[in-house]
Amino acid sequence: xxxPVFNKILIIDDNQIDLVIARAVIRNYKPDATIITxxxxxxxxxxxxxxxxCNMHPELILLDIDMPDFCGLSFMEKxxxxxxxxxxxxxxxxxxxxxxxxxxxKALSINGVRGLLPKPLTSDLFTGLMKNHQFHITERAERKN
Amino acid sequence: MKEPVRFLSESSDKDYAIRDLIQSEAYLGAMFxxxxxxxxxxxxxxxxxxxNLVAEVYFEKFLNVHLSHETSFxxxxxxxxxxxxxxxxKNAAKGSMVSYVEDHQHQEGKSWWxxxxxxxxxxxxxxxxxxxxxxxxxxxxxxESEERRKAVVSEKSKDELDHLVFSISQDLxxxxxxxxxxxxxxxxxxxxxxxxxxxxxxxKNIGQLDTYLRNIFDYTRNSRxxxxxxxxxxxxxxxxxxxxxxxxxxxxxxxxIERITENCNYYGDPVRIRIILENLISNxxxxxxxxxxxxxxxxxxxVNPQKVKIVIADNGVGIPSKHLPxxxxxxxxxxxxxxxxxxxLFITRESIKKLKGSIRVDSTAGTxxxxxxxxxxxxxxxxxxxx
Numbered sequence: 001x002x003x004p005v006f007n008k009i010l011i012i013d014d015n016q017i018d019l020v021i022a023r024a025v026i027r028n029y030k031p032d033a034t035i036i037t038x039x040x041x042x043x044x045x046x047x048x049x050x051x052x053x054c055n056m057h058p059e060l061i062l063l064d065i066d067m068p069d070f071c072g073l074s075f076m077e078k079x080x081x082x083x084x085x086x087x088x089x090x091x092x093x094x095x096x097x098x099x100x101x102x103x104x105x106k107a108l109s110i111n112g113v114r115g116l117l118p119k120p121l122t123s124d125l126f127t128g129l130m131k132n133h134q135f136h137i138t139e140r141a142e143r144k145n
Numbered sequence: 146m147k148e149p150v151r152f153l154s155e156s157s158d159k160d161y162a163i164r165d166l167i168q169s170e171a172y173l174g175a176m177f178x179x180x181x182x183x184x185x186x187x188x189x190x191x192x193x194x195x196x197n198l199v200a201e202v203y204f205e206k207f208l209n210v211h212l213s214h215e216t217s218f219x220x221x222x223x224x225x226x227x228x229x230x231x232x233x234x235k236n237a238a239k240g241s242m243v244s245y246v247e248d249h250q251h252q253e254g255k256s257w258w259x260x261x262x263x264x265x266x267x268x269x270x271x272x273x274x275x276x277x278x279x280x281x282x283x284x285x286x287x288x289e290s291e292e293r294r295k296a297v298v299s300e301k302s303k304d305e306l307d308h309l310v311f312s313i314s315q316d317l318x319x320x321x322x323x324x325x326x327x328x329x330x331x332x333x334x335x336x337x338x339x340x341x342x343x344x345x346x347x348x349k350n351i352g353q354l355d356t357y358l359r360n361i362f363d364y365t366r367n368s369r370x371x372x373x374x375x376x377x378x379x380x381x382x383x384x385x386x387x388x389x390x391x392x393x394x395x396x397x398x399x400x401x402i403e404r405i406t407e408n409c410n411y412y413g414d415p416v417r418i419r420i421i422l423e424n425l426i427s428n429x430x431x432x433x434x435x436x437x438x439x440x441x442x443x444x445x446x447x448v449n450p451q452k453v454k455i456v457i458a459d460n461g462v463g464i465p466s467k468h469l470p471x472x473x474x475x476x477x478x479x480x481x482x483x484x485x486x487x488x489x490l491f492i493t494r495e496s497i498k499k500l501k502g503s504i505r506v507d508s509t510a511g512t513x514x515x516x517x518x519x520x521x522x523x524x525x526x527x528x529x530x531x532x
Contacts, residue, residue, distance in 0.1 A: 032409065033408070
């Protein structure tokens, strides 16, 4: 089974330590991928809307829910209605340390969100994510057949 | 019966003597030939009696003369009318001795030779000829000039050191005497209403002292330590740098916007990169514009296999253009209210120099400042060393 090719990965988190960990875990599996880390969802949206217009979409977005000013939920709400956003091409996962179920439900209900991962990101979580992603792809392929 | 025996013995003594003579002549000849010094022996008419390999090479190389037995230095006079060696040889033929050093420029560089010309006398005091020794002293000379160069450098660094020690002691004294004065006042007045202000003042002075000492530590570390090559995580680096400056940035509510884009790992010198980032970020904090509603520091880092580009931009007070050319100078203060020791940017530039990188500044007074740093990524070397 072939692992998904995440060539371009965006990690958005205002917590510096979580960024350090997520980046290190992913880099371990993806030595050649382009990894972009941002500590501000607002700036991330700014960057992303520019890149989506040029069809330079990232294949994976890991997004923290709790951020000051501009939280992960509002980021995703704005992104999901962006004309350039295609959930088939860009997989979005939320990262959260928050245990609030209602927020989780709200997060998962947004169009394009693939799942929710507890923080901090670990190797097991990331390989699980890749397998799950693979499962989605094969499932989709089977449905087409 | 006795006579023939004695005769035989006499004869064999003579044989032995001759054999010994031949043997010691062979030893001497071997020493003569194998010596690292060049030897030439001439008769009093300056005709060569004997010479060795080094001498042969010397004449071939520097004068393009092929030596042989019977070569006469007197006859060489026509070809080299100006050659001082011939003048010295003629003087030596009249009994004077000379010793001098000459230098030759050739393909492999410069070489120095120590030359001695001495008359040779027999036991009766009659001059038999001349001996000439040629010694290559290039290694001695180059060691000497290296020594001299070192002496000049150490003299220069001694001046720099004096200057540095003077300035540092001044910089250290000011906050210390301030704190002493505040404490004295606090005791005398016994006024508790001022306690908070006094503590703040002490904190400010101690903070200054702390910065000076860190700067000096970083400076000596940069000039002494070799450049390291380690994987560097800029996310981690920024975290550590902000930890060190967090007391200030949290209190002053500074907003950091950071973006790090990397398509491979970065390999470089973590200590120097931390020094560079710490200085630039603490400057951005120090020179924030208090009149603006929000103080923003933007950090953009781009890593590719060749290099890393780091841009640190703020919306602070900016640097007036007349100061820009001198901001990296040691002890240069851009303004009256500049609170630094004047070492931060100097150390930053020194560290960047050591890493073979570059720094560029773009600043407008009242609008903000942006520093752009480029450092080589030693990533390629990492792969090379693995192969």
